[in-house]
Amino acid sequence: MSNTIHDVARQAGVGIGTVSSVLNNSRPVSQATREKVLAAIDKLDFIPNSSGRRLSMGRTDSIAVIIPYFTSVAQIERLRGVMSVIVESDYDINLFTVENAPQRDKVFQTVPRRGRVDGLLIFSLNMRDKDLKQIQQGKIPTVLVESFHPELPNIYIDDIAATRKAVEYLADLGHQNIAYVGDVLEDPLGSSFNQNRYLGYCQGMENKGLHVHPSFYRVGWHRRAKGYQVGMKLLKQTNRPTAIFAFCDELALGVIEAARELEINVPSDLSVIGYDDIELAHFAQLTTVRQHLFETGVQGVELLLNTIDTPNYNAGSIQLETKLIVRQTTVSPNQ
Amino acid sequence: MSNTIHDVARQAGVGIGTVSSVLNNSRPVSQATREKVLAAIDKLDFIPNSSGRRLSMGRTDSIAVIIPYFTSVAQIERLRGVMSVIVESDYDINLFTVENAPQRDKVFQTVPRRGRVDGLLIFSLNMRDKDLKQIQQGKIPTVLVESFHPELPNIYIDDIAATRKAVEYLADLGHQNIAYVGDVLEDPLGSSFNQNRYLGYCQGMENKGLHVHPSFYRVGWHRRAKGYQVGMKLLKQTNRPTAIFAFCDELALGVIEAARELEINVPSDLSVIGYDDIELAHFAQLTTVRQHLFETGVQGVELLLNTIDTPNYNAGSIQLETKLIVRQTTVSPNQ
DNA sequence: AAACTTCTCGGAAGCGTTTCCGAGTAAGTA
DNA sequence: TACTTACTCGGAAACGCTTCCGAGAAGTTT
Secondary structure, eight states, X not given: XXXXXXXXXXHHTSOHHHHHHHHHTOSOOOHHHHHHHHHHHHHHTOOOOHHHHHHHHTOOOEEEEEEEOTTSHHHHHHHHHHHHHHTTSSOEEEEEEEOSHHHHHXXXXXXXXXXXXXXXXXXXXXXXXXHHHHHHHHTOOEEEESOOOTTSOEEEEOHHHHHHHHHHHHHHXXXXXXXXXXXXXXXXXXXXXXXXXXXXXHHHHHHTTOOOOGGGEEEOOSSHHHHHHHHHHHXXXXXXXXXXXXSSHHHHHHHHHHHHHTTOOTTTTOEEEEEEOOHHHHHTTOEEXXXXXXXXXXXXXXXXXXXXXXXXXXXXXXXXXXXXXXXXXXXXXXX | XXXXXXXXXXXXXXXXXXXXXXXXXXXXXXXXXXXXXXXXXXXXXXXXXXHHHHHHHTOOOEEEEEEEOTTSHHHHHHHHHHHHHHTTSSXXXXXXXXXXXXXXXXXXXXXXXXXXXXXXXXXXXXXXXXXXXXXXXXXXXXXXXXXXXXXXXXEEEOHHHHHHHHHHHHHHHTOXXXXXXXXXXXXXXXOSHHHHHHHHHHHHHHHTTOOOOGGGEEEOOSSHHHHHHHHHHHHHSSSOOSEEEESSHHHHHHHHHHHHHTTOOTTTTOXXXXXXXXXXXXXXXXXXXXXXXXXXXXXXXXXXXXXXHSTTXXXXXXXXXXXXXXXXXXXXXXX
């Protein structure tokens, strides 16, 4: 059906090696021969088969990106960063999304196969020993983004400190009843940022001598609708907080919706801080913690590409900065 | 370095065909033999090489998704739809983003190669004859999403009608000065929805006997920041519109930001309608045209998978519904 | 004219699978 | 016992490419 390099060689009256040389510029070919080959390629509409090439080369020129919580705006922003550098390279991206533990396991079992991809970029997933073993078995270069592991290069964000500072900022404004709206602590996929942010919250409260009230800690899946639900519960309490730190901007926006519905004015009656600084945080005038999402994607792939190209490259851990962006959802209480 | 199926066969004392049979359940193997093989696989940490498999099978078990305007929330939503069905299948996704004409050309030249992917899912890109030829040359099943072509199966949305209805809704509210904020008509990537929506706008105006004033037509790249800029210009005009139809929700939100800054109240002084009904439209209480973004992704892949599995399958064109979602950014003028 | 050197190129071997022909063995039948 | 049938399995061939050994031609040197 389709033409192969042999057909081209026959058509051009040359050997297959010569055709390959022309295709890849892998060795000098006289001008006359080159033209014959190009003519044959053109005549036969020949397009090389990449499976053959991959098998022969032992490379796939593609890398896998593994993304949990694909519904989250933050992850998309990272992926955008990845794509922005990939477009300029000769690599393909294989995208794997994982939303639950079985999917995670399936991906870790099937993706790190030799000959499947040349590298792995893993977002926001903490590696268990088992996973690590599976990856190392395949000997595939791997980079973690928003996750830490001593044996794997990673792009890391100190969200404990970031959250602590955000909470301290609220405390400095005069807030004492500061609630935390976050994701479940025991993440089924083994992400640690849930715990980290909660930890940062506790540290901030403690540093400022504030009491962490159990009813001020609420969790919900990190989407706007959930933020709304959780916000409702929190704000209907007799003893309601004057400020809320939300795990991510989407949750924060949901909380603000809840407040709006309960006719609680933001910020005069309630201050809200988000996390991520997604595009829409600007629209909502949301005070938030900016982490360089796009940039983590960019640095992640770049690190990975370096690791692939230079076998003993080891960049270890890269830590990126965060910054509190103060907009209009935070003021001193009773003002 | 790595083990092959031959190593496993030797270790287990069987033939390579038998190992392959065990791996793929492709023919009956006695229990005893099967166990020997499994033991060998386990001992050698054998993982089959997929390039070999692909070459031998003549299939790649992966499909390419080509996405322009990857920065747009709408595209992401479609991609989510795609991923939701892909996770359940055995296919991989190769992601290609294209932001400009050279990138588009590069993708169309390199991706539709035999042995590279088994199918193509193309978002929002109008096929030129040249592109079509390149694709058909590779004989790769292809499905278009949010784009139409007589020779290719596609998921299509009648955005002319949708826009017309939205504009008519504004007119029915009593608006006469209705502006259009859109993307450039001559899209460098050859998307047609820009033109379609503008066409729908004109039709709606005409149906209601309203004049399309040139200064009420403004274009800008479809992001919030651009909506803000364009909105500023539009609203600073002496003769400013009382209603604005925006090409997409992101632009609409930018327009609303501009209005907010100019202290023009939405909706009492200015009605705004968006398009897409992205997640955040709900937060912003934005009246908008809902198109089933997620669903287009789902249907797109499903169509593609069917086309791949059953060679002569031809579903032609699927048209999806749109619906005007009225929220709180549209009221009658001077109310 | 013989001995090198330099270019150019043909095609066998190899990458790691799957498939499939055919052979060997065990079980069933007359 | 002789002949079928059923089950199990070995391994050559094929998938389409790249690499590399080595050979032939052409040019250069002594």
